[in-house]
Amino acid sequence: MRHTLVTRSALAACAAGLAAAGLAAGAAFAGGGATKTVTVALKEFKLVPSTTKLAAGKTTFVAVNRGTFPHALALKGAASGRTAVIKPGATARFTVTLRNGSYTLWCPVGTHASAGMKVTFRVGAAAAGGGGATTSTPTTTGSSPTTTSSPPDGY
Numbered sequence: 001m002r003h004t005l006v007t008r009s010a011l012a013a014c015a016a017g018l019a020a021a022g023l024a025a026g027a028a029f030a031g032g033g034a035t036k037t038v039t040v041a042l043k044e045f046k047l048v049p050s051t052t053k054l055a056a057g058k059t060t061f062v063a064v065n066r067g068t069f070p071h072a073l074a075l076k077g078a079a080s081g082r083t084a085v086i087k088p089g090a091t092a093r094f095t096v097t098l099r100n101g102s103y104t105l106w107c108p109v110g111t112h113a114s115a116g117m118k119v120t121f122r123v124g125a126a127a128a129g130g131g132g133a134t135t136s137t138p139t140t141t142g143s144s145p146t147t148t149s150s151p152p153d154g155y
Contacts, residue, residue, distance in 0.1 A: 035060050035095065040105060042086070043067035045115035047105055052121035060095040061105070070109060071117070077103030078123075085109060100124025 078101035083092035107117035
């Protein structure tokens with residue numbers, strides 16, 4: 001009888017622990033802190049983002065090189081980020097915390113931005129100076145990092 005009581009007590013304690021862990025995990029996911037993802041197709045010579053209607057918060061930009069030349073993706077504004085140069089057919093990503101303000105996505109390779117590979121968009125109701133920061137290291141698949149040019153004047 002004592003063995004059964006100890007076993008039941010142990011099972012009850014384990015069940016309570018698992019339930020508490022489940023509630024804690026649920027609270028972490030329900031906090032609204034989910035990272036948004038924007039896929040940006042890069043091709044000669046334009047950028048095609050999946051959306052330009054973004055709210056402030058953590059956002060991952062996934063650059064997909066659908067062109068025949070190497071490209072990269074950079075973001076400038078209240079937050080900034082950048083990929084390495086991406087070979088045709090490869091992808092790269094970076095994650096930033098967007099703040100209210102005006103942003104430009106552009107290709108920093110050669111003169112690609114001036115050839116049309118740039119898109120501007122706004123986050124929030126008005127441009128604000130905020131201090132967004134890159135929150136993860138850029139990652140690339142299918143290409144090796146390459147030095148790229150500085151942003152063109154005005155970017």
